[in-house]
Structure formats: C-alpha cells, structure tokens
Amino acid sequence: MKKVKIGIVGTGFIGNVHGSIYSRDPRTEVSALYDIIPERAEETARSIGGKICLSRDELLDNCDAVLVCAPNKTHIEIATAAVEAGKHVFCEKPFTTGMNDAKTLLATANGSSKVFQVGHNRxxxxxxxxxxxxxxxxxxxxxxxxxxxxxxxxxxxxxxxxxxxxxxxxxxxxxxxxxxxxxxxxxxxxxxxxxxxxxxxxxxxxxxxxxxxxxxxxxxxxxxxxxxxxxxxxxxxxxxxxxxxxxxxxxxxxxxxxxxxxxxxxxxxxxxxxGYVQEDRTFIDSILNGTEPPVTALDGFRAxxxxxxxxxxxxxxxxxxxx
Ligand SMILES: NC(=O)c1ccc[n+]([C@@H]2O[C@H](COP(=O)([O-])OP(=O)(O)OC[C@H]3O[C@@H](n4cnc5c(N)ncnc54)[C@H](O)[C@@H]3O)[C@@H](O)[C@H]2O)c1
Missing domain, CATH: 3.30.360.10 (Dihydrodipicolinate Reductase; domain 2)
Known part of the structure; x- marks a missing residue:
C-alpha cells in the first residue's frame, strides 16, 4: 500500500507530537518538514526523519497531507495554501482567529474535495x-x-x-x-x-x-x-x-x-x-476511506x-x- 506522505508546517511542540505518532503509523511516512526556524526542522528530522524544506512551497511539493502546527494567527495562510495545492489538511486548533478569517477558511475548506480536519483532540x-x-x-x-x-x-x-x-x-x-x-x-x-x-x-x-x-x-x-x-x-x-x-x-x-x-x-x-493518537488515526482513516473527518472545518468554525x-x-x- 502506498503510504500517505505527511508534511508538517511548524515543528515545535505539537508538530513533534503528531510527527512522532505518524512516524510509527505503518500507513504514513513523515516526508517533509518546514519551520521558519530551520534548526527546529533539522532537530525534528534527526528524531523522526523527513526532508527538511526551505520553503512552504517545497514542503507542498513533497507531501499528500499537511499538518498546520504553527502559531494561531498563521493557520489561515498555511491552511489556505495547502488546500489550494490540493492537499489534505489537518489544522491545529484554533481553526483560525477572528470571524472574517473563519468565514474565509470555512469557504475554502468546503470548496476542497480533500479531507480537512481540525485538531480538537479532546x-x-x-x-x-x-x-x-x-x-x-x-x-x-x-x-x-x-x-x-x-x-x-x-x-x-x-x-x-x-x-x-x-x-x-x-x-x-x-x-x-x-x-x-x-x-x-x-x-x-x-x-x-x-x-x-x-x-x-x-x-x-x-x-x-x-x-x-x-x-x-x-x-x-x-x-x-x-x-x-x-x-x-x-x-x-x-x-x-x-x-x-x-x-x-x-x-x-x-x-x-x-x-x-x-x-x-x-x-x-x-x-x-x-486523544492525539486517535485523532491522527482518524485523519488517515478519512483520507484512505474518503469519509468525512470526525472534527470538520465547520466544527472549527463554530469554536x-x-x-x-x-x-x-x-x-x-x-x-x-x-x-
Ligand atoms: N491540540 C493541542 O492540544 C495543542 C497543543 C499545543 C499547541 N496547539 C496549537 O498548535 C499550534 C502550535 O503550538 P506549539 O505549542 O507547537 O507552538 P511552538 O511554539 O512550540 O511551535 C510552533 C512552531 O512553528 C514555527 N513557526 C512559526 N511561524 C511559522 C510559519 N509561518 N511557518 C512555519 N513555521 C512557523 C515556530 O518556529 C515553531 O517552531 C498553535 O496554534 C497551538 O494553539 C494545540
């Protein structure tokens, strides 16, 4: 079976939590890492592997699914770029900040044929x-x-x-x-x-x-x-x-x-x-089975x-x- 290639944007605390889980999932491969502080991506690569990318575009060229794990205000820009590149998206909470951005990202996510899941792990x-x-x-x-x-x-x-x-x-x-x-x-x-x-x-x-x-x-x-x-x-x-x-x-x-x-x-x-292991598993289930994720963009929007x-x-x- 072809593995789902995971790209992580933001390899700080939570990026490493998800990265470590996916590095142990036989259905996935951590394929690409991007952080605005390259040393952080290098450190993550040393423990779980993955190509160290020098730009977000390079990351998008090297994965099927993007984990948005940078701080809150960056989510809209990163998630939008990932959807526009035709990727599945796992967006950490919060979905975004402010109602304008939330409405815009909801419309973007709803227009995608790929999976969009929000990280309400609890x-x-x-x-x-x-x-x-x-x-x-x-x-x-x-x-x-x-x-x-x-x-x-x-x-x-x-x-x-x-x-x-x-x-x-x-x-x-x-x-x-x-x-x-x-x-x-x-x-x-x-x-x-x-x-x-x-x-x-x-x-x-x-x-x-x-x-x-x-x-x-x-x-x-x-x-x-x-x-x-x-x-x-x-x-x-x-x-x-x-x-x-x-x-x-x-x-x-x-x-x-x-x-x-x-x-x-x-x-x-x-x-x-x-709940991190379970939410990461359901994201991949949704990708492989073509089903709606258990925490949707609309759930993220409502929060x-x-x-x-x-x-x-x-x-x-x-x-x-x-x-
Ligand atoms: N679901 C949860 O339980 C949970 C737990 C912690 C954090 N979070 C969420 O995850 C996100 C990250 O939190 P964290 O604690 O891992 O923060 P962190 O500071 O540990 O890591 C964030 C990383 O993103 C990088 N970064 C910043 N801007 C970037 C950009 N534009 N592109 C690429 N990389 C960028 C930083 O250099 C840093 O390495 C936040 O939105 C936070 O709310 C969720």
Missing part, C-alpha cells in the same frame, strides 16, 4: 469519550465547567494577543468545542471578563444556554496556578453527578446514596490519554464563533443569541 480523549457514553444514557440537566491555565509564558507567544488572537483561543477553546460535542448546539450566552495579569482580558465567567434546554456555567482563568484539575466538567443529571478531572479521571456518582465509581485513565501514555461571541458579549455588555 473529543478523542478516553475520559471525554466515556463522558459522552454515560451522558448518552442519562440526559444531563446542567453543568459547571472550568478550563484554567497557570500562566501564559510557555511557549512565549501564548501571552501575545497578536499571535494568539486572545487568551480564549489558547486552551479555553478546547472546552468550547467540547460542550458542543457533549451537550449540543448553543442558543445563547452571557459573559463577563476582566484583566489582571496580562495585557488582555484574562479572566472569564460565562453562562451558556443550549437549544435543547441544557445550561451550564463556565469559568476560565489564565493565571490560576496549575492546580489539579485545571480542566473539569461536572455534569448534573437525575440524581447523578458525573465529573471529569483533566484527561486523567472520571467520577460517576449515581443514585441517592454516597456511592461513586471512578474510571481512571492516568496509566495511559499522554499522547493517547489526550471560533464561540470565542468571538464571548468577547462580543463582554464588549457590548449584552447576551449573544445564535440562529
């Missing part, structure tokens, strides 16, 4: 797969969610709004995608934000109301320390609370007494516990829309309603 993390399975059998009423960070200094650009598009595009957007995945489409949101540690809004309280009547509170802080669990969903059902603790654990407390059951995933390798709607609600001091 959908594949076993803890969230388990949560979805349990919620499928028990309609949740409401939830309390937090998605915190300890700092915006690592990598250095995470504190630069000109590169990230805003704090919410960093980690918070993962759980914006997650609440759609778990609870359905959103009808309305109200949001409050404030600024403390960084030169942008860095602290958020949001209430989401869903089209199916479900509602949840959502807190996100940029400088809350790395207190465990920095990421948590508590879903409240009929005499039942199901709680996740990062990607490590799910606790299911079901009934009127104080019993609970724990599902623990902490012994799994991080790249599987966080950007939620980020921008929260900023809009805070700016205007009004709720935002969705069609």
């Amino acid at each position: 959908r594949f993390a076993p803890v969230y797969v388990k949560l979805k399975e349990l919620l499928g059998g028990d309609q949740p009423h409401s939830a309390h969610i937090k998605m915190n960070r300890g700092e915006l200094v690592n990598p250095v650009w995470t504190g630069d709004v000109n590169v990230t598009g805003g704090f919410l595009y960093e980690t918070t957007i993962h759980l914006f995608d997650m609440i759609r995945f778990q609870f359905g489409e959103i009808a309305e949101l109200v949001a409050f934000g404030s600024q403390h540690e960084y030169p942008e809004l860095d602290e958020f309280s949001i209430i989401f109301k869903f089209k199916n009547g479900f509602h949840c509170t959502f807190a996100s802080s940029s400088d809350a320390s790395w207190h465990f669990p920095f990421e948590r969903i508590e879903a409240f059902c009929h005499h039942r609370t199901i709680m996740t603790e990062e990607m490590d654990r799910l606790i299911d407390s079901n009934g009127m007494d104080a019993n609970f059951e724990t599902h623990s995933f902490h012994m799994r390798e991080k790249e599987e516990r966080w 950007v829309q939620l980020v921008e709607s929260v900023y809009e609600a805070i700016r205007s001091d009004r709720p935002v309603r969705f069609e």
